[in-house]
Structure formats: structure tokens, C-alpha cells
Amino acid sequence: MASSPPSSSAIKDAKVLMVGAGGIGCELLKTLALSGFPDIHIIDMDTIEVSNLNRQFLFRQFHVGQSKAKVARDAVLKFRPHINITPYHANVKDPEFNVDFFKQFNVVLNGLDNLDARRHVNRLCLAANVPLVESGTTGFLGQVTVHVKGKTECYECQPKPAPKTYPVCTITSTPSKFVHCIVWAKDLLFAKLFGDKNQDNDLNVRSSDAASSSKNVEDVFERRKDEDIDQYGRKIFDHVFGYNIELALSNEETWKNRNRPKPIYSKDVLSDEPAQQNGNLEKKYESDELPVSAMASLGMKNPQDIWSLKENSRIFLEAFRLFFTKREKEIGNLSFDKDDQLAVEFVTAAANIRAASFGIPLQNLFEAKGIAGNIVHAVATTNAVIAGLIVIEAIKVLNNDIKNYRMTYCLEHPARNMLLMPVEPFEPNKSCYVCSETPLSLEINTNRSKLKDLVEKIVKAKLGMNLPLIMCASNLLYEAGDVEDDMVAIYEANLEKALAELPSPVTGGTMLTVEDMQQEFVCNINIKHREEFDEEKEPDGMVLSGWTQPVSAAENKDKSVGNGASTSDALITAVESEKDDEITIVSTLKKRKLPDESDISNSAAESKNQKQLEVIEDEDDLVMLDGDSDSVKKRRLS
Numbered sequence: 001m002a003s004s005p006p007s008s009s010a011i012k013d014a015k016v017l018m019v020g021a022g023g024i025g026c027e028l029l030k031t032l033a034l035s036g037f038p039d040i041h042i043i044d045m046d047t048i049e050v051s052n053l054n055r056q057f058l059f060r061q062f063h064v065g066q067s068k069a070k071v072a073r074d075a076v077l078k079f080r081p082h083i084n085i086t087p088y089h090a091n092v093k094d095p096e097f098n099v100d101f102f103k104q105f106n107v108v109l110n111g112l113d114n115l116d117a118r119r120h121v122n123r124l125c126l127a128a129n130v131p132l133v134e135s136g137t138t139g140f141l142g143q144v145t146v147h148v149k150g151k152t153e154c155y156e157c158q159p160k161p162a163p164k165t166y167p168v169c170t171i172t173s174t175p176s177k178f179v180h181c182i183v184w185a186k187d188l189l190f191a192k193l194f195g196d197k198n199q200d201n202d203l204n205v206r207s208s209d210a211a212s213s214s215k216n217v218e219d220v221f222e223r224r225k226d227e228d229i230d231q232y233g234r235k236i237f238d239h240v241f242g243y244n245i246e247l248a249l250s251n252e253e254t255w256k257n258r259n260r261p262k263p264i265y266s267k268d269v270l271s272d273e274p275a276q277q278n279g280n281l282e283k284k285y286e287s288d289e290l291p292v293s294a295m296a297s298l299g300m301k302n303p304q305d306i307w308s309l310k311e312n313s314r315i316f317l318e319a320f321r322l323f324f325t326k327r328e329k330e331i332g333n334l335s336f337d338k339d340d341q342l343a344v345e346f347v348t349a350a351a352n353i354r355a356a357s358f359g360i361p362l363q364n365l366f367e368a369k370g371i372a373g374n375i376v377h378a379v380a381t382t383n384a385v386i387a388g389l390i391v392i393e394a395i396k397v398l399n400n401d402i403k404n405y406r407m408t409y410c411l412e413h414p415a416r417n418m419l420l421m422p423v424e425p426f427e428p429n430k431s432c433y434v435c436s437e438t439p440l441s442l443e444i445n446t447n448r449s450k451l452k453d454l455v456e457k458i459v460k461a462k463l464g465m466n467l468p469l470i471m472c473a474s475n476l477l478y479e480a481g482d483v484e485d486d487m488v489a490i491y492e493a494n495l496e497k498a499l500a501e502l503p504s505p506v507t508g509g510t511m512l513t514v515e516d517m518q519q520e521f522v523c524n525i526n527i528k529h530r531e532e533f534d535e536e537k538e539p540d541g542m543v544l545s546g547w548t549q550p551v552s553a554a555e556n557k558d559k560s561v562g563n564g565a566s567t568s569d570a571l572i573t574a575v576e577s578e579k580d581d582e583i584t585i586v587s588t589l590k591k592r593k594l595p596d597e598s599d600i601s602n603s604a605a606e607s608k609n610q611k612q613l614e615v616i617e618d619e620d621d622l623v624m625l626d627g628d629s630d631s632v633k634k635r636r637l638s
């Protein structure tokens with residue numbers, strides 16, 4: 001590390017901005033510094049956590065709680081003291097990072113972990129006309145893409161996979177996989193018992209449905225005055241695992257082609273224990289010094305043990321009791337957090353009891369936590385490979401070497417005996433609402449919909465704008481922030497009325513201009529009136545077209561790298577064809593066929609001595625790809 005690396009003049013004069021100093025960012029800063037980049041600015045809003053230390057190697061235990069950007073700078077200056085590194089402990093969406101700020105850089109490099117920040121940086125790079133090298137990793141998968149205004153597609157030209165969602169009825173009535181039980185336990189039961197009671201929740205629907213046939217279930221989720229906590233826990237248990245299942249069974253149609261679930265009542269599972277014994281028996285294990293944990297309280301230690309139905313029932317009741325006795329103040333404000341031990345225990349137990357009822361194999365707490373927290377374990381080596389590729393692309397960008405720009409996917413492709421797949425970037429998508437000027441079209445019931453619904457459901461949620469401002473010709477219709485009461489009244493009124501208040505109301509179709517000052521981003525939306533919407537298929541009550549919609553979970557095959565990944569969300573679904581050794585990278589709109597091997601031989605990312613790529617580090621073990629294309633397996637080197 002002591003000798004200076006050779007640096008091309010493009011690197012010597014470069015000023016670069018890195019966004020994110022996490023898993024990819026730490027590797028990237030080190031590689032930039034060692035490659036001779038003299039002037040690096042880093043934005044990261046986070047402080048260091050213990051869980052970062054296994055892979056974010058610039059950080060040490062004693063840095064926990066300090067700014068990632070600042071500590072990363074100090075760590076790198078220790079071995080490259082003569083370069084400039086400017087840290088910002090801030091959100092990249094802060095107004096200080098405006099177009100003028102972005103314009104000072106030759107290239108921007110992203111090492112982020114969320115769609116929102118990525119979209120924001122993409123838009124500012126377009127507005128400032130600064131090239132962007134974007135990246136993401138999930139476990140062993142990763143990718144690097146290059147976005148240069150007018151030359152390649154922008155980050156938003158292609159749709160991104162939507163986070164996995166499940167039909168409500170699968171979750172509430174007909175689960176067939178363990179993940180369905182987890183979603184039910186976490187998003188319905190946990191949220192209902194410990195979260196905001198006023199929020200819509202499908203358990204509400206079920207209990208009010210039930211209320212019409214049985215008068216005493218209406219308040220089942222409410223604790224009666226002076227009701228003993230263990231009795232209350234058993235009442236909830238019997239309601240959700242017993243009574244609700246019986247109710248569901250009464251609908252014969254549902255079970256014609258399915259296995260019928262089995263109602264589970266606490267007295268049957270815990271038959272040898274009187275109603276109040278669960279808590280009382282175990283209180284002797286409880287100590288104020290220990291973290292609040294039902295497992296600890298019941299003397300259960302191993303998170304990799306699969307609990308029996310009886311054990312799950314005891315954990316369920318004990319976790320329930322602990323929430324109400326030890327964490328009472330938080331009740332009403334809790335949302336599931338994968339790092340909250342008691343919440344994980346409760347959700348694991350509830351999911352397992354439901355799984356038992358539906359004949360689905362039970363899982364241990366470790367597995368359940370991974371599913372509930374959408375955890376894909378980060379792999380330091382993938383981050384390092386991706387950081388190297390970012391620097392390779394950054395150097396090409398600085399040299400304006402357009403014909404060699406590559407998007408590179410880090411994706412095992414055993415048949416080709418390679419791990420990195422470079423493809424030529426696409427041209428900008430002419431119908432991209434972000435980097436082209438194509439107007440969007442919005443069908444909406446103008447008599448019923450409010451301007452503020454349009455802002456929430458379309459402008460913020462779908463177009464990713466932070467601080468929108470809406471104009472109709474030269475008339476201001478909506479702006480974010482503190483506004484006068486009469487403006488608020490317009491937002492609350494239906495759209496028809498809001499448009500009618502303008503000097504020249506439009507009846508047929510109206511063009512709205514939506515602008516986000518913070519992102520220097522403008523797009524046009526053509527409003528068309530439509531009377532009816534299908535509640536199931538069009539739940540927003542409005543339909544936006546002319547934009548690239550996220551890919552639904554169903555279309556994502558197994559290898560999809562989704563948005564909820566723990567490290568960084570990568571974006572591409574790779575599908576291997578069964579017929580031959582062809583691989584296509586499906587980016588939803590188009591299939592991207594990889595160039596022949598001869599085509600990619602000039603790519604900097606593709607190494608002539610591919611053999612080097614066959615050995616990768618798997619945390620502390622080495623794994624090697626077998627050269628035999630038919631029986632390719634990871635092999636551990638002993």
C-alpha cells in the first residue's frame with residue numbers, strides 16, 4: 001500500500017462524489033483512494049452500528065455511533081494522507097445537495113441501499129448533467145450500471161422489481177407457505193395487537209364479519225377492565241387460532257380443493273397447564289437484568305431449534321405477557337423490527353401455530369427472523385468486486401470512452417464458467433418520464449378524487465417526488481409545505497372542483513405540470529376523466545399510464561434481486577434458458593441478450609484470464625465453480 005499507484009490524467013484531475021459509505025461504500029472509497037483519485041466527497045446519513053462491522057472494514061468497534069462518512073475518511077487518510085476526502089454526515093436529499101452542488105463533480109458513484117435515494121440522485125445527475133455509476137448487491141448477486149445523460153438509459157428508464165407482495169386472501173384465509181404465515185403474524189396480528197389500533201387491518205375485517213354472527217367477538221382484541229393478562233392472551237390465542245379457523249371452515253367452497261385447516265385452542269395444546277400457569281411458572285426465570293425475552297423466560301436457548309406446537313404456544317403467551325407487563329408504554333406504537341428479540345419471538349411463535357393449523361412445516365426462530373426481516377446476508381466479497389467494477393466504469397466515464405461502457409452483472413453463470421457478465425448499456429428509453437419529455441396519462445374520476453389523493457398516490461408514491469408542486473398552465477394548483485387555508489381547501493376538494501376554480505377550466509382532458517424543485521425534475525400528466533375503477537385491480541381509484549411499472553413479484557423468477565434486500569437493492573432478474581447455455585438478463589421491458597463471448601472480449605470488466613474469477617471467497621471458506629457445465633456445484637476447498 002505504500003507505493004503510489006499509476007494514475008491516468010483523467011483520474012488525477014477528477015473530483016468525484018460517493019453517495020453511501022456502507023458495505024459497497026467502504027470498499028469503494030478504499031479502491032478510489034488506492035487508484036489515485038485525489039478529491040473524493042462522501043455523503044452518508046448514517047452512524048456506524050455493530051452489525052456493520054463484519055463487512056464495513058473501515059470501521060471498528062470503538063467507532064460505533066459515529067458518522068460513517070467521517071470515520072471512513074479518517075480511516076482512508078491513514079494510508080493515503082495526501083488526498084482530499086470531504087465527508088458529509090447528511091441525507092443526500094437535503095437541499096444543500098442541489099444541482100449546483102452536483103455540477104462540481106466529474107462523476108457520481110452510488111453505494112446506496114434504497115430506491116428513493118437512488119431515484120433522487122439519478123434526477124439530480126440528469127439535471128446537473130453529471131454521469132452516474134450506480135450499483136447494488138444482494139448476497140452473491142450484484143451489478144454496476146452506467147448512466148450518462150442522452151447517451152445511455154437513466155436509472156429510471158427501466159422498471160424496478162416491486163417488493164414481493166401476496167394476495168390478501170392468501171394471507172388471511174388460505175396460506176400455503178411458511179412465508180404467508182409470517183406475513184400474517186407480522187403485518188396483521190402483531191400490528192393489530194401492538195401497533196396503531198386505528199389503522200386498517202384485515203384482522204378487523206375478520207372480527208367485524210364475525211361480529212355479525214357472534215355477539216361476543218366484537219371486542220376480542222380489547223382487554224377488558226381488570227382482565228388478567230394470561231386470560232387475555234389465551235382469549236386472543238383461542239380467537240385467532242381457534243374461532244377464526246372454525247369460521248373459515250364454515251365456508252365449504254374455499255376448501256373444496258384445499259386441505260382443511262385444524263382449529264387450535266389453548267386448552268388442547270396446553271392441556272396440562274391451568275390457564276394462568278404459563279406466565280406464573282416461568283416468572284422465576286425472569287430477571288430485570290436480562291433483555292426481555294420469552295425464550296429466556298422459558299429457559300429456551302437455541303434459536304435453531306424447531307419448537308413443538310406446545311412450545312410455540314407457550315412462547316406466544318409468554319411473549320404476549322411480556323409485552324403487556326414489561327413494554328406496556330410502547331403498545332400502540334410498535335411496528336415489527338427484526339432486531340427486536342421479543343417481537344421476533346412472538347411472530348415466530350404465531351406463524352408456527354398458524355403453520356401447524358394449515359399443515360405447513362414449522363420453522364426455527366433463526367429462519368423465521370430471516371423471512372420476517374427480508375434478510376439476505378451481505379457478502380463482503382461481492383461488495384469488493386462491485387466496488388472494483390464501479391471504479392473501472394468511472395475511469396471509462398472520465399476518459400469519455402463511451403463505446404466501452406458496460407453494465408456488469410455479478411451473477412453465477414456456471415455454463416459459461418464465469419461470474420461477471422458485462423453487457424452494453426441501452427440507449428435512453430424514449431418513453432421514460434424522467435429523462436425524456438413524454439407526458440404521462442392519468443385516468444381518474446375527477447368528481448370523486450381529491451387533489452391530495454393524486455399527490456399521495458401518484459406523484460409521491462409512483463413518481464417518487466419529494467416536494468411536488470403542481471401547475472395547470474400558469475396557475476398554481478398544489479405545493480408542499482405550509483400553505484394558506486384556502487389552498488388546503490382546494491387540495492381537499494375533488495379534482496373537478498379544483499380545476500373549475502382556475503380562470504380557464506378544462507372539461508375534456510387537462511395537462512398538469514408536476515415539478516419537484518428539490519430534484520429539479522418536471523413532468524407532464526394528462527388527466528382523463530373515468531367513472532368506474534375495478535376495486536381489486538385498480539385499488540388506487542386512478543390509473544397512470546405511459547410509465548414503466550414495477551415488475552410484479554409473480555414475474556420475478558427465483559433469481560430476482562428485489563428491493564427489500566438488506567444490503568443494496570440490485571435490480572435485475574436473470575433467467576437461464578434450459579435449452580442451451582444462453583443467458584438473458586430480463587429487465588422487464590426487453591430481454592437483454594448477452595453478447596457472444598467474442599463481443600465482450602474487449603470489456604474491461606471481462607477478464608481474459610477468467611479462471612481467476614472461478615475462485616471466490618465465501619466469508620471464511622473458499623468455494624470454487626466446477627468447470628463441468630452440467631453438474632456445476634459450489635465445492636468447498638479443504
Ligand SMILES: Nc1ncnc2c1ncn2[C@@H]1O[C@H](COP(=O)(O)OP(=O)(O)OP(=O)(O)O)[C@@H](O)[C@H]1O
Pocket residue numbers: 019020021022023024025043044045046051052068090091092093111112113114117378566567568
Ligand atoms: N438518503 C440517503 N442519504 C445518505 N446516505 C444514505 C441515504 N440512503 C441510504 N444511505 C446510506 O447508504 C448506505 C448503504 O449501505 P449498506 O447497504 O451497506 O447498508 P447498511 O445500513 O450499512 O447495512 P445493513 O442495511 O445491511 O444493515 C448506508 O450507510 C446508508 O446510510
Ligand SMILES: [Zn+2]
Pocket residue numbers: 153154155156157158428429432433434435436
Ligand atoms: Zn430515463
